[in-house]
Amino acid sequence: MGIRLFVEVLDHAPDALTWRERHVLSVLAETARDDTRKCWPGVEDDPAIAHRMRLPARSSRYEVLQALRSKGVLETVSAGRRGNRAVYRIVELSTEQGPETSDPNSEKGSGVSGPKESERVREPRTQSTPQGPETSDPKPEKGSGNHVNRVREPRTPTPQETLKEEKELPPARADVEQVCQHLADRVADNGSKRPTITAKWRTQARLLIDEDGRTVDQILRAIDWCQDSTFWRSNVMSMPKLREKYDVLRLKAMEERERAAPRPGAGPSQPPSRRLTPAEVLAQAAAELDERDRLATAHARQEGAH
Incomplete structure (x- = not known):
């Protein structure tokens, strides 16, 4: 479990990540190791990790992983092949402090040390005159820090970013x-x-x-x-x-x-009538003639008896 990586993602994840990408990266950091920064093999197919990502569809998980790779916060260590699972690595997100710069006004070997490192880091990055009334920049740029009383406002997302966020909404129902x-x-x-x-x-x-x-x-x-x-x-x-x-x-x-559906009162459906062949017509006519002869013979017998 990468507790250090998890905290690093929470503190130093790039602003370019969407909230869903940031959430998936946090889940990956929780499964990675702090020393190697490598995620658990086959995270895209692990049911427990998919549940934590809140991405039930496999294509959605691949889409977010691809976005994280394209934005430079995730890299592929080994691609998934038959019999092998893909392994990903989280790149370093925190920026390391550079070497300490010496004070150009201090003499080398004078024994006079500059301000402490913590004081130098906390020093506000503003330009102001030490004496006299405050002088403002006649053409200050927004967010440039040239005005001592200027507070940098949070950046408003563009319509394209807002539309992208709406398209990436996970299924909620x-x-x-x-x-x-x-x-x-x-x-x-x-x-x-x-x-x-x-x-x-x-x-x-x-x-x-x-x-x-x-x-x-x-x-x-x-x-x-x-x-x-x-x-x-x-x-x-x-x-x-x-x-x-x-x-x-x-x-x-x-x-x-x-x-x-059958119509009411129409009775059971009858099969469609078939046209008789000539042989069937002749056989039917012969049967009718035989029936007539039989009836005539029976009638004559009845007349003779009387």
Whole structure:
């Protein structure tokens, strides 16, 4: 267990990491060793680590690991191959202090030492005049530290960063995740490329349940019906399209059931009539003639008896 690495990630993780990437890096640091900084082999497939990451999908875990590698906080020690698990290493995040710089105004060997190291580190990085009234920079730059009373404000995230954070929201509801996973599975079962479950998918699934009042069972049956249809399976391949076409799919399914159900009072369904062959027609006519001859003979006998 890497307690030192875990604290290092909490204190020195780069600001460029998203909150989900920072959380995954903290989980990796907890499983790594402090001396080697190497994570446990096969962390991307460990069920306990996946639960701690709050990333049930394997593709989501690989996506975050790739982002951490691209941002320079995680490196691959050995790639995963058949029979071998991938091993990752957390790079050093804390910046080490450089060599102490001597005071240019002090004479070498004078025996007069400068301020202590702790005092030099805590010295505020501001420019101010030691005497006289405070002079302000006529053109101060925002966050430059040229003004003694200026306080650096926290940076406001850009719209692109905010949109990226929204796209990386983890699944928060089991019912939403269930319908999204079912639609993705059925699309893949039909031979198409498995779609990626995005934040837009989960938003539309949540609205379909909460705003439109559809139950999970109704949504699952609608997914099965449209993916079994040769026409609708190519027109409904995402959760936004399913919500858009849900009422159309429901009406089409009802129409199909009504056509298949027998009409009231119609009695049992009869097989369709078949056209007789010429031989069957002749045989039927001969049978009718024989029946007529039999009836005529029986009638004549009755007349003779009287």
